[in-house]
Amino acid sequence: MxxxxxxxxxxxxxxxxxxxxxxxxLLTASAANFGFLRxxxxxIGIMIGMQAMLLMVAFGVGGLILLYPALHLVLKIAGSxxxxxxxxxxxxxxxxxxxxxxxxxxxxxxxxxxxxQLINPKAWLMALGAVASFSLAGAxxxxxxxxxxxxxxxxNVVSGVIWMGFGSLIGRLLRxxxxxxxxxxxxxxxxxxxxxxxxx
Numbered sequence: 001m002x003x004x005x006x007x008x009x010x011x012x013x014x015x016x017x018x019x020x021x022x023x024x025x026l027l028t029a030s031a032a033n034f035g036f037l038r039x040x041x042x043x044i045g046i047m048i049g050m051q052a053m054l055l056m057v058a059f060g061v062g063g064l065i066l067l068y069p070a071l072h073l074v075l076k077i078a079g080s081x082x083x084x085x086x087x088x089x090x091x092x093x094x095x096x097x098x099x100x101x102x103x104x105x106x107x108x109x110x111x112x113x114x115x116x117q118l119i120n121p122k123a124w125l126m127a128l129g130a131v132a133s134f135s136l137a138g139a140x141x142x143x144x145x146x147x148x149x150x151x152x153x154x155x156n157v158v159s160g161v162i163w164m165g166f167g168s169l170i171g172r173l174l175r176x177x178x179x180x181x182x183x184x185x186x187x188x189x190x191x192x193x194x195x196x197x198x199x200x
Contacts, residue, residue: 005134014155017126017155024163025190027160027163030042032167035168038107042112043113052114053118080195082119086112088188093184127152135148
């Protein structure tokens, strides 16, 4: 893949990765509630899920979604339900001080981050758009898919770190249980609002 095409692809992927969406809301809420480092497994799960989905799109599953629109509808419904469940969990999370002697609260596990990608229509559209727009024909196809995979990993880790840093900063600023409840409620509402993006 030529450098100019690779840079264009990075621009496309960056816009898709950095804009608010389910992944970024989840990473922000996790970092605010559990800290930057304890949210890294969630970021890793999101990245693994995105890579798995990209490979499925590149090697055939994406074609099925385009061929059978009903599959896309199933993805939308499943993704919406999962996001609403996550939004409820975030919005109703209890205030817990992280420095107490009690058992520490548990952040969202990495496998849930990966699972979210498989039912996240925005992520599917990102992968479909990248493969459709930036893959090369013939013998260069496999190399171009590898380049897309590398580009997707780069933008996901950078945007994820930015959103986690934002969440971690918020976590340091919020000192009272009331402020935490308001923040978690706001993050829950924003996560639920991502459902509207799915159906747009």
